[in-house]
Amino acid sequence: MKNTIATRRKQRKLSQAELAQLTAVTRQTINAIENNKYDPSLSLAFKLAAILETTVDALFSNGEDVK
């Protein structure tokens, strides 16, 4: 599943480690999500959306290009 987490994270000047700490997961998990190697659970997706101040719909897509 494609996502815009990396872009939004950089806009907020957060490192992967900082985002991982805020969402109570490991940095490797954030890295795997950003590189489309792991699809997060619903609760993690909502946490990410809340911290990045957006919605889950805007953060993730099914494979279509995210604008």
Added chain:
Amino acid sequence: MSRAKRILRFTFWVNNLVFLLLAALIIVSFSHLFYIWAPILSVMLVVTCVAMLWYMQHHLGVKSFKGLYWVDDERDRLITLKVHSTVMISATYFLCGLLGIICLLLNWHLSTQELGQTLLAIIWLALVASNLQYYWLWLKYDQA
């Protein structure tokens, strides 16, 4: 390297050490030096296990050894469940194969000692292979 991976790698190598000690114990059990070496090797096994637990508590941040103690988040849990599922299937196939091997061995009219040695060697090999398989699968699923 994540904490889970550090714990896994450490456990992998300690398991290899334990298997070496077990192999030595199996070998001396069939020699006349058994009563000299068996206590020494047994103490070494116990010390290794205690040292492993101590190191994990003091240097790898393990507070409790209940459940999936090396898992830090949902992704680690998913990898663990995938690995456990594969290893359990392999163990089931191994047990089926072992049944067949025992049937063969019983027909070869081996002495009790020879049968015992053969079965010990097979089970030891299965333990080593299982340890390798667990480590290899974890690394594979962690990359995926």
